[in-house]
Amino acid sequence: MSTRSRVCDNPPPLPDYTCPGLVEETADCAGKCFQAWGDWSAWTSCTMTCDAPLRQRTRQCEGIGEPCQGDATETKPCIDSSRHELCPTVNGGWSVWTFWSDECSVTCNEGVHVRTRLCNNPKPSGLGQECRGSGEDTKVCLTHVQCPVNGTWNKWSPWMDCTATCGEGQGHRSRNCTPPKYGGLKCRGQSEETGVCILEDCPLPTLPPDLQKELQHNLDQLENNLEKSEGDAVTMACSNKESVQDVYSDALVAWEQNQQPVTVDGQRIWLDRGSLVFRAVQNEDSGVYVCQLDFGGASKAIVSFYVLSVESRRPDIAVRQNEDLQLTCNGVALGLLFQTTVMSWLKDGQVFKNYGSIRPQEANVEFIPSVTKEYDGTWRCLIQDDATNRKWTTNTVKVKVLPPKGMADKAMEGALGNPKLTGGIAGAVGFLITVVVIVCITRRKKSGASKKRLSSYSDESDEGTDYDDDASSVCSWEGSVYSDM
Known part of the structure; x- marks a missing residue:
């Protein structure tokens, strides 16, 4: 308990009157009373006359209640330069070894007894060297008692009775516990487990070899070269899709234009039982269309393709003389489908450039620097399959070359x-x-x-x-x- 008091003099009361309230108050110290540090003492004199002397000062924790926070002693080096001269050079020497420890370092199996010595006979000073060797020595001690060995689990067995032969399924597996010894603890946990069994990845679903050959034969015979005018209606049938759906009933039709999914808006472009229908084609519809069936979740089979080129009523590209011209062929997909295709650009029906052995996927964009008036006209990119002599026009571009810019x-x-x-x-x-x-x-x-x-x-x-x-x-x-x- 702690007590505090006060005096009724601020200001003093009139005669026969006093201040209201208590003169003294007593309360529990917990949470209310705290000790406080007193003033620091003066620094002590330096403890040595050489090497690194130190001096100290102290303070007292005064009052009642909670203890003071912090240290009661503070130490610092002497700052007097005269106190920092080196002590005389003395090399350190070992003291005698202590007795061996009475008890072994362990209570079972093999341990050690320990003895120690100090480098204080004499203690090194000045530029003297420390003692050489170890200050600790050990010798083996046998307890003739075996330590307990806890049981340990072996590896899990492979999954058994899995509901799948590849990928993921449900199954169970087990593991054995190596028994404990000398009073050790048994294995903790379960020896059997039921859960998801993860096996090797399943191979991708494939079509029967005969069907694959049939589809490739059909592709090798197709030409489907559609040269249309802007505004024409076009229908592309996804032929042979039924042959794949007979094997995989979940196979879905998917169309791509120039290796990108076709956007079906339901107004200008829509699907009708697998066929791709255009209400009115535009120049940007030009390119190679591939109908493929997605089956088995990860496999695809190409069953048909079309090549569409749309000629616009007005110029598709307007470029001034001395500016650069860039033409896109849209023939990459044909180059990937057939290995014997060659590519060329025609201007107004005349061959402008024949790419020879360069494949369409290697020269899809033709760059013509600093054009002149003679580049004005209708350009067509022609892909030919040398093995079957099939020809396709993959893009038609009307180019208008304008006069050069004046001042x-x-x-x-x-x-x-x-x-x-x-x-x-x-x-x-x-x-x-x-x-x-x-x-x-x-x-x-x-x-x-x-x-x-x-x-x-x-x-x-x-x-x-x-x-x-x-x-x-x-x-x-x-x-x-x-x-x-």
């Missing part, structure tokens, strides 16, 4: 590319339009006034008629400018 075009492009100049040009154009409109209105008013003055003799005076026609023609021209704006 005015370049200046305008530079101005439009500069926000400050763009604002200035817009302001100037707006100002000119405003001036034209004001002039037009003013001349119309003058023309109307002239008509009134000349109305009295308009039938007799040719001069008045001419003046009226001039004013009307001016207003008509000005009116056209105004209406265009």
Whole structure:
């Protein structure tokens, strides 16, 4: 318990009166009373006259209640330079060995007895060397008692009675416990386990060899070269799909264009019982279409293909003279399907470039630098299978070569590319339009006034008629400018 008191003098009460409340209060110290550190003592004198002398100071924890936090002693090196001179050089020497420890270091099996010695006979000082050798020595001691050996589990057996022959299934496995010895503990845990058995990966599902040969034979005979105009309706049938679905009933039809999935929107492009239907084809629909069936969760079989090229009504590419031209063939899929394909670009029906032994997948994009007017025309990419003499047009591109940029075009492009100049040009154009409109209105008013003055003799005076026609023609021209704006 702790007690505290107070004096009634702030301010003193009148005679015969006193302050309300208690003069003394007693309470439990726990949580309320805390000891506090007193002042530090003065530093002690240095303990040595050489090497690394130290000095200390202390403080007392005063009061009652919870103990003080921190250290009661503080140590620091002497800072007097005269105290840091080296002690005389003395090499260290070993003391005599202590007696061997009475007890062995273990209570079973084999342990050791230990004896020690100190490097203090004499203790090294100054530039003297430490003692050489070990300060500890051991010798074997036998307890003639075997230590307990706990039981240990062996490896799990392979999964047995698995519900699958590959991949994942349900099964069980077991393991044996090597028995404990000399009073050791038994194995903890279960000796049998039921769960998911993970086996080797299952091989991918495949089609029967005869069906694979039949599908490849059909692909080698197909041509399906569709050269259409923009806006034509096109239907591509996924032939031979039934032969795969007879083997894998879950096989699903999937179409790809130039090795990318076809986006079916249900309006311009849709599927009808596996057939791909276009309401109105566009130039970007050009390319190689492959119908494949996905079966078994991870396998695919190509059963049919079509090659579509769409000729646009207007130019597909507009490029100025001296600029670069880039043409895409869309023939990569044919190069992967057939190993004997060759590729060439035709311009207006004439061979522009024959790639020879270069495969379509190696030259899908043709880059033509700094074109001239002679590159204007209709370009077609032609893929030919030398083994069967089949030919396909994989893309039709209309190219329009425009005149080179003049000084005015370049200046305008530079101005439009500069926000400050763009604002200035817009302001100037707006100002000119405003001036034209004001002039037009003013001349119309003058023309109307002239008509009134000349109305009295308009039938007799040719001069008045001419003046009226001039004013009307001016207003008509000005009116056209105004209406265009």
